[in-house]
Every structure is written in C-alpha cells, then in structure tokens.
Amino acid sequence: MKRKVTLKEIAKELDVSISTVSKSLKNSLEISEDTRQKVQAFAKLYNYKPNNIALSLKNRKTKTICVIIPEIIHHFFATVISGVEAVANENGYNVIVCLSDESFDKEVINMEMLANGSIDGFIMSLSKETQQKKDFHHIAEVINQGMPVVLFDRVTNDILCDKVIIDDNLAAYNATQFLIDKGLKKIAIISTVDYVSVGKLRTDGYRKALTNNDIKVDENIILKIEDTENFEASIENLILNNEIEALFAVNEIFAVTALKIAKKHNIKVPEDLSVIGFTDGIISKYATPSISTVSQNGIKMGGKAAKMLIERLENEEEAAEEQYKIEVIETELVERESTK
Amino acid sequence: MKRKVTLKEIAKELDVSISTVSKSLKNSLEISEDTRQKVQAFAKLYNYKPNNIALSLKNRKTKTICVIIPEIIHHFFATVISGVEAVANENGYNVIVCLSDESFDKEVINMEMLANGSIDGFIMSLSKETQQKKDFHHIAEVINQGMPVVLFDRVTNDILCDKVIIDDNLAAYNATQFLIDKGLKKIAIISTVDYVSVGKLRTDGYRKALTNNDIKVDENIILKIEDTENFEASIENLILNNEIEALFAVNEIFAVTALKIAKKHNIKVPEDLSVIGFTDGIISKYATPSISTVSQNGIKMGGKAAKMLIERLENEEEAAEEQYKIEVIETELVERESTK
DNA sequence: ATTTGCTTCGAAAACGTTTGCGTGTTGAAA
DNA sequence: TTTCAACACGCAAACGTTTTCGAAGCAAAT
Numbered sequence: 084m085k086r087k088v089t090l091k092e093i094a095k096e097l098d099v100s101i102s103t104v105s106k107s108l109k110n111s112l113e114i115s116e117d118t119r120q121k122v123q124a125f126a127k128l129y130n131y132k133p134n135n136i137a138l139s140l141k142n143r144k145t146k147t148i149c150v151i152i153p154e155i156i157h158h159f160f161a162t163v164i165s166g167v168e169a170v171a172n173e174n175g176y177n178v179i180v181c182l183s184d185e186s187f188d189k190e191v192i193n194m195e196m197l198a199n200g201s202i203d204g205f206i207m208s209l210s211k212e213t214q215q216k217k218d219f220h221h222i223a224e225v226i227n228q229g230m231p232v233v234l235f236d237r238v239t240n241d242i243l244c245d246k247v248i249i250d251d252n253l254a255a256y257n258a259t260q261f262l263i264d265k266g267l268k269k270i271a272i273i274s275t276v277d278y279v280s281v282g283k284l285r286t287d288g289y290r291k292a293l294t295n296n297d298i299k300v301d302e303n304i305i306l307k308i309e310d311t312e313n314f315e316a317s318i319e320n321l322i323l324n325n326e327i328e329a330l331f332a333v334n335e336i337f338a339v340t341a342l343k344i345a346k347k348h349n350i351k352v353p354e355d356l357s358v359i360g361f362t363d364g365i366i367s368k369y370a371t372p373s374i375s376t377v378s379q380n381g382i383k384m385g386g387k388a389a390k391m392l393i394e395r396l397e398n399e400e401e402a403a404e405e406q407y408k409i410e411v412i413e414t415e416l417v418e419r420e421s422t423k
Numbered sequence: 424m425k426r427k428v429t430l431k432e433i434a435k436e437l438d439v440s441i442s443t444v445s446k447s448l449k450n451s452l453e454i455s456e457d458t459r460q461k462v463q464a465f466a467k468l469y470n471y472k473p474n475n476i477a478l479s480l481k482n483r484k485t486k487t488i489c490v491i492i493p494e495i496i497h498h499f500f501a502t503v504i505s506g507v508e509a510v511a512n513e514n515g516y517n518v519i520v521c522l523s524d525e526s527f528d529k530e531v532i533n534m535e536m537l538a539n540g541s542i543d544g545f546i547m548s549l550s551k552e553t554q555q556k557k558d559f560h561h562i563a564e565v566i567n568q569g570m571p572v573v574l575f576d577r578v579t580n581d582i583l584c585d586k587v588i589i590d591d592n593l594a595a596y597n598a599t600q601f602l603i604d605k606g607l608k609k610i611a612i613i614s615t616v617d618y619v620s621v622g623k624l625r626t627d628g629y630r631k632a633l634t635n636n637d638i639k640v641d642e643n644i645i646l647k648i649e650d651t652e653n654f655e656a657s658i659e660n661l662i663l664n665n666e667i668e669a670l671f672a673v674n675e676i677f678a679v680t681a682l683k684i685a686k687k688h689n690i691k692v693p694e695d696l697s698v699i700g701f702t703d704g705i706i707s708k709y710a711t712p713s714i715s716t717v718s719q720n721g722i723k724m725g726g727k728a729a730k731m732l733i734e735r736l737e738n739e740e741e742a743a744e745e746q747y748k749i750e751v752i753e754t755e756l757v758e759r760e761s762t763k
Numbered sequence: 764a765t766t767t768g769c770t771t772c773g774a775a776a777a778c779g780t781t782t783g784c785g786t787g788t789t790g791a792a793a
Numbered sequence: 794t795t796t797c798a799a800c801a802c803g804c805a806a807a808c809g810t811t812t813t814c815g816a817a818g819c820a821a822a823t
Contacts, residue, residue, distance in 0.1 A: 084569050087539070089779060100803045105781060115801055134540040136479045137779035140808045145476065147519070147541075155504050158705070161496045168495075168522050177537065179487070180520040182508050197517065199427070200474040200809085201487075229424050339709045346711055365498070369679045369706050371686055429809060440773045445811060455771060477809035480778045540779085766823070774815085785804080793796075
C-alpha cells in the first residue's frame, strides 16, 4: 500500500524545495530544463496528483455543486440529475446529491452543512413542506453569503435567483386544448393540493383552456390529491360517478392509476376515456395502453440549470451583473395510445 | 452581502489570538469563562461556521463518499442512492454521485478525479464496459492507496473488497421453481449477454432449476439480449415461435415489453402466459397486469453498502482486520397479476 | 524573598498547495 | 578586476483550521 505522495515528499527525495517541485510540474520557465525533467519523471513514477482539498482551500473554490431534490426515485428528478451531471462534468465540476425527502428540515440541514465551503453553488427544487411553509430563509441566507443558487421546477417568487422552469400553465392549457380539439367536453383533472406550485399552475392552465372554449368548469371533476400514498379510491370515485370523457393527470402515477381503474371497470381507453399525463417517464412509455403525456425534458432542464450556475460561478469576478434569469424549457405533447 | 466570517477575523475584532477563539468555541477549559462567553456571543452574532474544506485538509478526511453507478435513471440504482444517502447522512457523511454511463473511461476518470483527497471512499457498481473488458486496475489502484471501496450488485471476483450483492443465482432459481410449481414446463428466459455478471448468474439459476426438475433446457428459448435499445423483435419472435407457457425476464423492461407483445397478439397473461420479472420497480407495480417479480431491495442494498464503507472508514486506525466481507441481501418474490 | 503552581493565553506547526519576491551563482561585458 | 544581467532556485505567506507547547501573570507556599 503506497500512500499518496505529496510535493513535500518529492522535494525531500530530490533534495530541492517544495516550490521548485511545484513550479517544475507546472512547467515554469523559472526552473531549469534539467530539474524540470527530473522532477516530472519522479512525479510520474510515483503517480503524483495534487490534493484537491488543498487546492480547494487555496483557491477558495471546490469545483463542486450540490443538487437538492425532494426524491431521487422520481424519474423526473433522476433525469434532472443526469442532465446536471453531464454538464457539470464537461466543465470539471463534481455533483453532490442531497435528498430533502420533501422535508423542510432536511433541506435546511443539508444547505447549512454544505454552505460552509464544501461547495460552490446550489441547484435545487423545493420540497413540498418548504412550499407549504413558505419559509425560504435558508435559501436567502446562502444567497446573501454570495453563493449562487439556481431553482428549478418547484420554484418560488419569494427568492431572487436564476430559475429554470417549464411553463406549467401553458403546457396544461395545451394538453387540455388537445383533448377539446378531439371533441371531448367533459374533461376531469387529477391534480395536487395547491401549495405544490406546479399542481396549482397546471390546474390553472386547465381551467383557462376550458373557459376559453366556453366549457363550464365543473369543480366536481377537479380532484386535488393530498395523500400521495392513498388516492386510488378518490380516482375511482371520480371516474365512476361523473361520466367523464377525458382525464388530465398532473403526473404519471395518477395517469397510470386512472388507467388501471378504467380497465377494472371495463372502461376502454381511449375509446371511452382519453387519458393524458404529465412528465414523460418510464411508466407512460411502458404502460398498456401507453400514455399520451406532456413531456418535460428533465435532462435539458438539469443541463440548463447547471450551465446557468456554472456561468455565474465563473463570471463572479466580473462584478455582479445582478440580473437573474428565468429560463423556460419548452414542453412537448407526446401522443401515444391513451388518447384518440 | 456579508461574507463568511473566519476565526482570524473574530480574533482580530476581539483582539485575542486565533487559538483563543478556536478554543473558546470548543469550550476548552484553558480559556476563562469570560473570554469564552465573549467569543461565543460574537461568533453567534456573526453566524460563524467552521470552514469544511479547512477541516478536511487538517483532518485528512472529507466526510464525503462517492457513489458511482452506471445510470441514475434506472429505478434500481436510484433506490440504491436513496439508501446510501440515508445512512450516510445519519453518520454525517455527504454523497457525491457519479454516473459512468456504462462507460469504462468515465468510470476511470471519475475515480481518478475524486481519489485525490476529495472523498473518503467509494461505493460502486461496475459499468457494462468495465465488466466486458475485465479491466479493474483503476479500482485496484484506489484500494492500494488505502481508500476503501464497496462494490454492489455488479461486482467482480477480481477485486478484493467489501461487497454487497443479492444471490442472483438463487433468486432466479426460486423464480423459475415458482413457475414450475404452477405446473408450467416450457419456460423461457430473457436475459442479457453473459459479460453482465448478473445476467449470467440469473441464467445459471434458471438452468439449474429446470435441470433439478428434470426439465430439459432448451437453448432456443434462452434469449440473450445485447442491444438494450432494440430488442422488441427478438422478444416477439421468442414468444410467437415457441409455444412457451411462461417467461422469466431478468429485468423490468424485458418483462413489460413481453407483456405488451403478448397483448398485441391476444395472448392472455397470465392465462396463456405467465410472466415474472426481476427488480421491483415502478413499472412492475403499475403495469397492467401488474408484474410478479423478484424484489431486489435497493434501499437496503445501498444502506448496507454505506454502512460497510463507513465502518471501514471509522475503524481505519484500529489496524486493518483485512477481512473483506460479502453481504448478501435477501430477495423476495412479489406475486402479482402476471402469474397464475 | 524565592519558589511553586495554577490560570489564561499566544506562538507556531501542521494539513498540501501556489506564487511573488528575494538571493546566490554564473558568465559576460566594461 | 569589477559590474551587471540572467538564470535557477528557495523562502515565506496565504487559504482556515486544530492542537501542542511554552510563557506570562499572579497568588500561595516556603
């Protein structure tokens, strides 16, 4: 077991000073050809690699960014990480992943833990609890200390920083309009409680589409799901008691569950019921029938967020052109088998 | 924007030495009650938090572990990360995530990049390419430098280190036996090419179960899939031309694809064809019919891996009790609708 | 008055780098 | 022989901590 070799050890071994070694390895002209070669050969032999921590301390930057997401097992968030990672790596950055588990406290702890020099900046999507409490002091504080933050997907207007989102309202509007264009009128929505920002926005878009087409919004077929564990009965109830023609679900799980319930009651999709989901994940793709959905490009979203963060990090010196940007990633309607 | 305050600044402000400040904050008895209080109050006021990087440099440990996985968008790997993260956090560790994208080179680069002081240890699952090349020098090197590594799921015998796996062979054996017990004889398997370690192990288990039950192994209904993008035709061919009664797929995607093809040709599952999958992911759960599967508890696996790594890190001083352990996580057969 | 011992604090080294600047040596020009 | 550049290298500070050791100050004991 050969331990990592340091500049000091090389210096001692070669009987020169530490600075000579350092400069030699950097090909400084200050050092004679001779010494340079000798040092470089030795360094190569012992597989010298500079210690990253020491460099971080010296440079006051870690080349590491932290992504905080509510849950990694959600396909969408996994794709975002994937996108962040790709762009980060291209630029020589590492990615630390933290999971808030939808908990405000874990979000705060994670941020405080890492904000003390461990990382250069944050990319995050707010936890449900944080959105509910509307308490963003931990984020404000970090920003105030000069550390850049990029919010994505679940964002808030209460914090000024770069953001990357999709136009949830418009996407939902388009999805609903798509159903209307098929001649469907009685269109239900399965959404989440309002404090989840995207749930509210999507519901708003749905409402607007109906209104613009002179279809009366029926509050009875607007389902807002609170408990993400136990919602089958609500959906079953919605489908069975309202003679709906179409269904817009704000996520995959809701959509596929609706499919399952339809099948159980011999309601044919898409003949008797059209279903459209949100988030183009693995479920939508592999369900039978496969689910038409609003595709939210997580990879692109993560990539964009990483790009914005890194740009801000690298341009820090050039004084804050304190203009925060909001990037909107376009969505796409993927037509599959669950709609006619 | 108030920058982070350091010991030095506090010392200067209070006109004491840096060491006095440090000791005061650590409640050292060396320092008088008076000074301690004064320093602590000041530190609190300015929200002093020690710089992690400086601590890492001093302590020669970063309290960070790196997880290298082939793909994060695979549900199983996402659950592993989740498990690692939970245990790591409990023990005050952070988690850096690296994706190899199934590429040998990316695996090497990631490891070399982080092995230079950035992290304390690795948890990893081998990329396909690495398994194919059988080149593990990068891992051996890291271990040789005294950095602990824990391999999980896709492991190799060529590297001596802690490992956490499931008994792929046994799990496949049991799944096959389960089908046999239902009176099914013509059982096909959809597997991967042999260099993917788990694919081979699962196929072996399948073979053994058949043999032990005096069922002749029919090589025609052993499908080994190479191209993970384009395999539908192969599966379709397998199902249509062999009058099979049951199907064992070594992953979710293969299983759900089989389901889809069956449906397309009006083959009823489970009446005409029983299907059993591997990995209890989101697809198996939400497919129609839902898929019986061998559940591979990723959370537990990740948690266990993290525990082993951290134990090795914290017991480093107590001399290497160089016994590497192999932990086997039990699998479970989850019965759902795709089997009678 | 001197010694002892305790309390309270500061200097400095250490972790591993990078880099500006000072300095000693050499050879050539004056 | 003296002077001066150019060259080659080392010193030391800096990044922000922790910790060992030494020392100053002072009161009590001899």
